[in-house]
Each structure stands twice: as C-alpha cells, then as structure tokens.
Amino acid sequence: MLRVAVLGAKGRMGAEVCRVVEAADDLELVAALDASDDLTAAIGADVAVDFTVPDAVMGNLEWCAAHGVHVVVGTTGFTAEKLARVAALFEGTSAHAIVASNYSIGSLLMMKFAEIAAPYFESVEIIELHHPNKVDAPSGTAVTTAGKISAARAAAGLGPVPDATTDDPGGARGATVDGIHIHAVRQRGLFANQEVRFGNEGEQLVITENGFDRASYMPGVLAAVRAVPNRPGLTVGIEELLGL
Structure with a gap:
C-alpha cells in the first residue's frame, strides 16, 4: 500500500x-x-x-x-x-x-506520432486549444511536442520550416519554440485539445488529440x-x- x-x-x-x-x-x-x-x-x-x-x-x-x-x-x-x-x-x-508535461495517453501517442512524422514533411505548425482558465501559454504539451519535432527534423537534416513572413507587428504567427510555430487558443467550452499540422507540396497530415475530461x-x-x-x-x- x-x-x-x-x-x-x-x-x-x-x-x-x-x-x-x-x-x-x-x-x-x-x-x-x-x-x-x-x-x-x-x-x-x-x-x-x-x-x-x-x-x-x-x-x-x-x-x-x-x-x-x-x-x-x-x-x-x-x-x-x-x-x-x-x-x-x-x-x-x-x-x-x-x-511530465502531460499524463494523457492520447496526448502521449499524439506526440509520438508527431515525432515519427516530423522528418517526412517540409512544414509543420502546432495549434493548442484550451479552456480560458489555463494560466500558461503555450501549453507544456505544445512546448514538448515542438521540442520532439525539432529534434526529429534536425536528426533528419531538415532546415528551417519555410516562412516568408517579415511583417507581423501583432504576433499573428504565434510563438516560436525550437523553430516551430505554436498558436494558443483560449476559449470557453474547450478543455484540452491539440493539432499538429504537417504539410508537403500537395498533401497535408493533421494529428489531433481531443481531451474532454480530467x-x-x-x-x-x-x-x-x-x-x-x-x-x-x-x-x-x-x-x-x-x-x-
């Protein structure tokens, strides 16, 4: 006991x-x-x-x-x-x-799948969506996911994610963690959700994990x-x- x-x-x-x-x-x-x-x-x-x-x-x-x-x-x-x-x-x-930044089985699998997919795509961005009472942004899960993706890209010899943005006074491109953009949404009715969006010419892979309850x-x-x-x-x- x-x-x-x-x-x-x-x-x-x-x-x-x-x-x-x-x-x-x-x-x-x-x-x-x-x-x-x-x-x-x-x-x-x-x-x-x-x-x-x-x-x-x-x-x-x-x-x-x-x-x-x-x-x-x-x-x-x-x-x-x-x-x-x-x-x-x-x-x-x-x-x-x-x-640990997350104890959800679905979130851990989402991060693992993102790490596996990372070397195969030129572009990647993370959108994390949570309830408005969450005090930190970006979420710990999003930061951890970005780190895993960045390490996998570096090991595969990939360069920076393409992005021609030079004018963004309002920060519309979100936070950048280890070279990966993260966008944080805080909205009533949400609990804990994250999307990892990968893109190549002519295709897209989206890995989504939705949490509904503690x-x-x-x-x-x-x-x-x-x-x-x-x-x-x-x-x-x-x-x-x-x-x-």
Whole structure:
C-alpha cells in the first residue's frame, strides 16, 4: 500500500487525483493539501502528487527532496533550466521525482506520432486549444511536442520550416519554440485539445488529440505514482513507463 499526499487538492486536477487515489486498492490518501496548508501534514507519505501552480511547485519539490517523499509533478511551466534544478535537488537523495508535461495517453501517442512524422514533411505548425482558465501559454504539451519535432527534423537534416513572413507587428504567427510555430487558443467550452499540422507540396497530415475530461489524465498519473519509488533521481515524461 502506497501512502499518497496530494498537493493542490482543491484544484480541479487535484480533486480528481484525490478521487482516483481513494478508489485504488493499492493506494491510500493520507493528505489532501492546498496552497495555505502546512506541508508537514505530508510527512509519512510515500509519494506526493503536485498539481499546484508554477510559482509554488519548486518550493514543494524542495520540501519533498528534503523530507524523503517521492513526487509526481503535473504542474506545468518547466523549462530546461528548472528541470536541471529539479535533477540537482533529487540527485543522491532517497526521494525520486517524475515530472511530465502531460499524463494523457492520447496526448502521449499524439506526440509520438508527431515525432515519427516530423522528418517526412517540409512544414509543420502546432495549434493548442484550451479552456480560458489555463494560466500558461503555450501549453507544456505544445512546448514538448515542438521540442520532439525539432529534434526529429534536425536528426533528419531538415532546415528551417519555410516562412516568408517579415511583417507581423501583432504576433499573428504565434510563438516560436525550437523553430516551430505554436498558436494558443483560449476559449470557453474547450478543455484540452491539440493539432499538429504537417504539410508537403500537395498533401497535408493533421494529428489531433481531443481531451474532454480530467479523468483522461488519471491512468497516467496512477502509473507514475506506482513507478516513482523505483526510479531514482529525476524522470522527465512517462512515455517509458507506458512502453512508448
């Protein structure tokens, strides 16, 4: 039986994590904490699941590393620099960490398919569409997808994506991450959606993943909770846990 603490328990994702942990036969919810709560209530937990906010997550990670609590992080906003800091925090400690930009099986497959397709197309752009309460843009999933596509293109010897734009005072071309354009939509009625649009002369391939409910993330979160005690240091992403 793994003892689990949930950080950010009053948020929508945190509340869903609490629900599935309580329903699991091999997990026990021992603490459900939010922003103003004292983390000492999580002492004795085997694993903490963090779905808080970018401003709070690093402090929570420091606490977990210092108190020997493994941690699974779904909070977004991690740069390469922040991931390096997390790796340093957990290196050589008894606590381990998994940080992933997305725990949805469909999203992970979408990123994998995009990575496979990337060397075969001259053009590619990403459109990510989310609910208006999301605080970060572009999404962590879109940034991760762009990185995977960019690496696959570079390995195949492809040059920059063609784009003759020289005049864009309003930023209509979106953000550029690792040479890949990302367009972020925030609209009421959406939950979590992403399109990766590839193009060659005379053809187009569109890979789309549509999320409709937070329950779609829970199989990946639970897989990470069960795996993290056996993965020393920092693990980035859960693809390997799922055989991807």
